[in-house]
Amino acid sequence: MMGTILPLLEIRDLAVEVEGKEVLHGVSLKILPGEVHAIMGKNGSGKTTLSNTIMGHPKYKVTRGDILLEGESILALPPDERARRRLFLAFQYPVAVPGVTVAQFLRSAILSVRKGEVEPKNVRKLIKEEMTKIDIPDSFMTRFLNEGFSGGEKKRLETLQLRLLQPKMMVLDETDSGLDIDSLRRVSESIEGARSPQKGILLITHYQRMLSHVRPDFVHVFIDGRIVKSGSAELALELEERGYEWLEGGKAASLN
Amino acid sequence: MSADWLQIARNQAEERFRSLPFPTGKDENFRFTPLEYKPAETGTATGSPLPSDLAKLDSDELALLLLEGEEARFLGATPGFLFTDILRAAALGSDPLRSRLKDDNSFRDDKFAQLTGARWRNGAFLHVPAGVKVAKPLRFVTHAMEAEEHSRHLIVLEEGAELVLVQESWSDEAARFCGELVEVRLGRNSKLHWVTLQQLGRNTEAVIRQRVELAEGAELKLTPLHLGGKLVQVRQEVHLSGEGASLEAQAAARGDGQQHFDFWLDVRHESAGSRSQMDYWFVMAEKAKAVFNGQIEVKHGAADCESSQRSKSLLLGSGAVHSIPKLIIKTDAVKCSHGASVSSVSFEQLHYLQSRGIPRNEAEQMIVRGFTEKVVERLPTESLIDRAETLIENKAGGVHG
Numbered sequence: 001m002m003g004t005i006l007p008l009l010e011i012r013d014l015a016v017e018v019e020g021k022e023v024l025h026g027v028s029l030k031i032l033p034g035e036v037h038a039i040m041g042k043n044g045s046g047k048t049t050l051s052n053t054i055m056g057h058p059k060y061k062v063t064r065g066d067i068l069l070e071g072e073s074i075l076a077l078p079p080d081e082r083a084r085r086r087l088f089l090a091f092q093y094p095v096a097v098p099g100v101t102v103a104q105f106l107r108s109a110i111l112s113v114r115k116g117e118v119e120p121k122n123v124r125k126l127i128k129e130e131m132t133k134i135d136i137p138d139s140f141m142t143r144f145l146n147e148g149f150s151g152g153e154k155k156r157l158e159t160l161q162l163r164l165l166q167p168k169m170m171v172l173d174e175t176d177s178g179l180d181i182d183s184l185r186r187v188s189e190s191i192e193g194a195r196s197p198q199k200g201i202l203l204i205t206h207y208q209r210m211l212s213h214v215r216p217d218f219v220h221v222f223i224d225g226r227i228v229k230s231g232s233a234e235l236a237l238e239l240e241e242r243g244y245e246w247l248e249g250g251k252a253a254s255l256n
Numbered sequence: 257m258s259a260d261w262l263q264i265a266r267n268q269a270e271e272r273f274r275s276l277p278f279p280t281g282k283d284e285n286f287r288f289t290p291l292e293y294k295p296a297e298t299g300t301a302t303g304s305p306l307p308s309d310l311a312k313l314d315s316d317e318l319a320l321l322l323l324e325g326e327e328a329r330f331l332g333a334t335p336g337f338l339f340t341d342i343l344r345a346a347a348l349g350s351d352p353l354r355s356r357l358k359d360d361n362s363f364r365d366d367k368f369a370q371l372t373g374a375r376w377r378n379g380a381f382l383h384v385p386a387g388v389k390v391a392k393p394l395r396f397v398t399h400a401m402e403a404e405e406h407s408r409h410l411i412v413l414e415e416g417a418e419l420v421l422v423q424e425s426w427s428d429e430a431a432r433f434c435g436e437l438v439e440v441r442l443g444r445n446s447k448l449h450w451v452t453l454q455q456l457g458r459n460t461e462a463v464i465r466q467r468v469e470l471a472e473g474a475e476l477k478l479t480p481l482h483l484g485g486k487l488v489q490v491r492q493e494v495h496l497s498g499e500g501a502s503l504e505a506q507a508a509a510r511g512d513g514q515q516h517f518d519f520w521l522d523v524r525h526e527s528a529g530s531r532s533q534m535d536y537w538f539v540m541a542e543k544a545k546a547v548f549n550g551q552i553e554v555k556h557g558a559a560d561c562e563s564s565q566r567s568k569s570l571l572l573g574s575g576a577v578h579s580i581p582k583l584i585i586k587t588d589a590v591k592c593s594h595g596a597s598v599s600s601v602s603f604e605q606l607h608y609l610q611s612r613g614i615p616r617n618e619a620e621q622m623i624v625r626g627f628t629e630k631v632v633e634r635l636p637t638e639s640l641i642d643r644a645e646t647l648i649e650n651k652a653g654g655v656h657g
Binding site (some may be wrong): 055056057058078079080082083084091094095097098099100102105106109112113144147161165232 | 433598601603607608609610611612613614615616618622623625626627628629630636
């Protein structure tokens with residue numbers, strides 16, 4: 001292994017079933033430290049299946065292949081253990097959990113993921129500091145988790161979690177959807193701020209607009225549960241111009 | 257001690273109790289609740305002492321009334337209004353008390369209400385005169401001392417009065433039967449927040465009958481939290497009699513073991529512009545059961561009423577929740593809604609919390625606990641919140657369960 005860089009996230013020939021139906025048909029992808037990859041595809045192409053499978057949602061059954069985080073298979077690990085290994089998924093539709101306050105939730109999450117690194121007595125201060133940096137009002141803390149939140153508020157709360165949990169590998173599922181221009185800018189700044197030579201980012205998106213704020217190193221096109229084309233950031237612009245139809249007929253080979 | 261008129265009222269209730277048949281499983285409201293009554297021998301089970309935290313006046317409270325069988329102890333002071341035990345109020349010859357108990361027409365069809373009406377030993381009496389706004393909460397505690405213990409409470413707020421009233425009921429682990437009959441009368445534009453923390457022992461059966469009447473513009477906020485008891489049936493009749501009267505309730509029950517809760521609600525919109533909004537939250541673990549019988553009636557001529565009633569249940573074991581909503585609407589231009597859901601812990605919620613590193617057990621407990629949080633957060637004092645949280649934590653499916 002001398003001389004080779006270990007990928008942060010490696011997906012090998014992944015096939016996934018949902019309720020008995022195969023949705024992903026052999027996806028392979030390698031993300032090295034410092035890289036930003038974007039997966040682009042239409043609704044229903046399997047993008048969210050991929051992100052949920054990476055995070056270990058029990059509804060998605062892996063029938064073939066593997067997912068490795070820093071060289072180790074995580075398929076057998078529950079989602080909380082994956083999170084503690086510093087994998088993070090920003091959800092497209094974060095669910096509401098009535099009765100659990102944002103403060104209580106963030107505290108439990110920070111103390112679970114950053115155990116030994118953040119002292120319980122410092123948690124409150126840490127949350128407050130990060131909230132101030134991204135202009136989240138104090139009133140968020142006493143609200144119930146995602147309950148009655150607007151689309152924009154939910155995404156901002158996902159961003160706050162991303163900042164607080166300091167993951168190594170981030171999967172951002174349609175983080176740009178439902179955001180106005182200002183919110184998009186704010187969220188993009190946070191993602192751009194999380195970019196570092198040690199970290200990896202997988203952006204899952206429908207449109208190119210987020211990619212003009214967070215420039216990817218690689219773009220992959222997802223159609224019918226497969227990567228049909230991979231390329232540089234320019235591929236995103238080409239998709240914006242030409243749509244997905246030109247790729248739908250022929251199954252172009254992945255470059256990865 | 258007992259006045260003649262009181263004895264006559266008791267005798268009449270006793271006669272009605274004897275003449276009414278016991279409800280059976282064929283009665284709609286007892287279909288899922290096998291309520292049995294066997295007269296207990298008196299003096300068979302003297303109650304253990306009340307836990308000290310319940311018996312102490314909290315610095316956030318104005319006054320505390322402890323009711324232990326016939327005995328009553330009072331702590332604190334209530335300048336400008338009357339808050340005492342019902343026997344003492346009768347001896348003082350309180351007019352509102354006399355007029356209410358003498359010709360009591362409530363729950364005439366209810367065998368258990370009549371039983372309590374005949375045999376109550378003591379209870380709380382609260383009378384707040386017009387315009388008196390009480391800033392700090394009042395609390396009363398009923399402590400069952402006998403194998404069969406009945407209590408009778410009367411709460412009267414005159415026009416414009418405002419108050420927070422906390423009621424706690426406690427019993428030890430001996431087999432007991434408790435009857436409770438409560439009447440609440442809210443005058444014009446008065447406001448009552450009525451909080452109940454029911455923490456009866458595991459072997460206590462309780463039959464609770466509550467009748468509330470609201471005059472024009474009166475507001476009732478209800479926060480009942482039921483945690484104890486073996487079988488607890490609450491029949492609650494709310495009459496929104498005056499124009500613009502309103503009821504707002506956040507109620508919860510948490511059961512485990514073989515506990516059985518039955519909420520039998522009857523909300524009557526009798527005047528125009530009255531409002532009611534009720535949320536009932538049930539968490540039933542192990543073999544615990546809950547029955548929710550929710551009826552909303554909008555009377556003829558009660559236009560522009562709004563009513564919503566929801567029950568949400570979380571089933572953690574092999575118990576059951578029966579939700580039976582009923583709407584009777586006799587007028588036009590009303591907005592009424594009903595909703596009931598029964599679920600187990602949501603996969604999606606669990607996955608979301610786990611994806612943030614929170615272990616599955618802890619995530620489950622957070623979700624379960626969150627279910628009753630909307631009720632707990634309304635409790636008016638820190639010591640009451642502590643008490644409720646400790647009881648909840650000790651429930652199966654709770655933090656230490």
